[in-house]
Amino acid sequence: MVSRYCYEVPDKCLGDIMRCSPTYSKDLPFGGKMIVLGGDFRQILPVIPRESRQDIVHSTVNSSYLWKFCQVLKLTKNMRLSVETTASDQDETEQFDIVEEVNNHLMAIIPEGEKLYLSSDSICMDEGNMESQLDLYGPELLNSINCSGLPPHKLILKIGVPMMLLRNIDQFSGLCNGTRLQVRKFGNHVIECEVLTGNNVGHIALIPKMNMVPTNETVPVRFQRRQFPIIVSFAMTINKSQGQTLSHVGLCLPKPIFTHDQLYVALSRVKSKRNLKVLLMNHVGISANSIINVVYREVFEKIVF
Template structure:
């Protein structure tokens, strides 16, 4: 695979469960053994009731939690795959939340990668484990997960694709989009319509050419055009 092949390509889908399925499938197609990194999970010590929560929730339970903005407990990676950063690490170096990278080396305590987009495209960087807290959660406690701060990024959610400009986009819609203007965001990620491929499935999981475009007209009620 050419080093720049992944720079201009991505698969988009509305929800994280669909994205996880695509990324797991793509990872299984690549030759070689994957390297698995396990996180260290705990109840944050900044939580006033952390001691009582630690007694209530076991480490095994914390390992099963998947929240938006956090990598999984079991992170399986291979050299050559694209990943996406989930935290701002160094904005001056272009290492921001949403930056895509291609892995070049998998070490025990650090991972080396090349940036695929942003202000420092093509730079080699070293990434280590870091403590992360979920950005949004309904948990009754604050959780800390120590893990490498990224997820596999053959595919990404439409929301995460904002800010990216790509040559080739595959849009996978096993069910319709569900938020305001989400379909517009997905279609506008590609520079030319010739680089856009769309797969839409109906309620019976059969290919179709029709989907719903969600637009909340209430958003425009207080907009006054001059």
């Protein structure tokens, strides 16, 4: 999912440091250092908001001048499917989302009393034309902004509800972006949670409020939101599920997958097909038995499998 420019910038920096830049040599990328890149072009490509298919393909690393220096190494064993599975499970495996609606529906079913946390939103002070922006973007308007990677202004929680962490807080303790947690206790300034995923399953963590600045280009003004860096996560988007291994998966697809191989990513999160359930609907909301798998075939042109 990383843009080619995230590789080209350190290539130039290391080249200058090691005096191996194109000025000195054209055959030593990354200053002569060996770099290992991990990825799968069958999975999600770089996310470029409001750009065309051509722009997305052009941003992949195999469209970079660095690709000619890369040697493709292939992994042949699916470790996700081989861990804690029976022989019959392995035999079987050889054969966008309405996330917010699902989360709200399941939240309403839980009988426990709810706790409401409101964020504090303000325009970033490093912006120019502060006076005019303060007039245009008052607190009510900032409160109404919801975008990817940012918790809502009104965060409603209940004891026992699963959540997802939206920021890296303490990587050593497993508190990273994407970590799943469960609410245990409420506080005014911290929330006590139990870690549900990773190497620290069962550990207790205190999640504080943080200042978060959205990087979404669709947001009309640069502002910060002070809120707990979490969202309710009975369900998650396909992008957020990438890299996770789950024992059971329910895939809700009332609309077709809209970009390169999200369907592949969603279906490959589970260890056994018997633990995978998929709900498909056609354009009029009636159950269906097939869906289009979107693939940008041109990203494979420079890759030999």
